[in-house]
Amino acid sequence: MTIINDIFYIVIFVTIIGSIFSIMSIFVKRAFRVLLPLSLDICGMVFFLLPIIAPALWLISPEGTVWVYGYKVACTVWMLGCAVFCLFHIVRSIFALYALKSYNICTDEHINRIYNDCISRLGLKKAPVLYCGTLSEPACVIAFLRPAVIINEAIIRQLPDKEIEIVFFHELIHIRRKHHIYQRIFDVVCIIHWFNPFARIIKNDFSEHCEMDCDQYVLSFMGNSVSQIEYSKTILHLLELSSYYHKPKSWGINAVGYMLAERRMRSLFREYRPAIQKIGVIVFVLSIGLTIFTSIHISRSYFYPYPAYSTKQEYITFNNT
Secondary structure, X not given: OHHHHHHHHHHHHHHHHHHHHHHHHHHHHHHHOOOOOHHHHHHHHHHHHOOOOXXXXXXXXXXXXXXXXXXXXXXXXXXXXXXXXXXXXXHHHHHHHHHHHHOEEOOOHHHHHHHHHHHHHHOOOOOOOEEXXXXXXXXXXXXXXXXXXXXXXXXXXXXXXXXXXHHHHHHHHHHHOOHHHHHHHHHHHHHHOOOOHHHHHHHHHHHHHHHHHHHXXXXXXXXXXXXXHHHHHHHHHHHHHHHHHOOOOOOOOOHHHHHHHHHHHHHHHXXXXXXXXXXXXHHHHHHHHHHHHHHHHHXXXXXXXXXXXXXXXHHHHXXXX
16 A cells, blocks of 8 residues: 555646646647647646656655555545546447447448558558448547547448548548557546546647647648648538437537537638747747746655755755765
């Protein structure tokens, strides 16, 4: 139990630092309204996982630690919460794997031809298997040992070839850009920090960023063959078909899906201003530096031997020892 207490002590530290970075990163994105490189967004995941501390400090004190009763209770609740959320993700993965086994590999020659052409043009070394299933979405990527693409065949059959290409390019770029791997790491972050709403907020923000990242790459890759207007019409068409085949319980179309589609289209038509983009990146990088500085500064009064940094007399005693 002592090891669990020590781990929880570290988790409290990194959840504070991760929350500080989450607030700053979301503020920068909303204030400058720019699409930053995805690599910068991954820093949010790092700050929630790795403690950044000053030199000569110990994450776990070499001396015996006496934990107060309230801390032990909080640690127990945290551990039980981690177990519950971990079990939830395991069960969900099992159900997803079971559902995948019930799906059939796509045998439609026309769809397979377009799919294989997209794979060839993207230069993927391993072709993900294409399954047909009953989804609320037109297509999605599912990843276990190897990623696969699942399509809603009823929706895909109603799309013209150009829109089918856009759908396949979008899903395949998710795989090429390793978005599915980062998403699973963010799941681990949310399990460890289940009590911190900022962990969930930054995960959702990252998921949204992945979609916009794919949109930009698809447009860049397809070049003049598809315009921003055509791409936006495809998004709306897919949203319309998804709402028709999987009617929401409330009136109207899926509100969450509509809001995401709106943000994606805003990103597509956002005027690219190099100066603002550079300023946004600089401010974001400065936010990373400020977070690292804050982490190091706080660690001096948090980890062992923190009394040496908070009281001058103890610092002298520690040095003499």
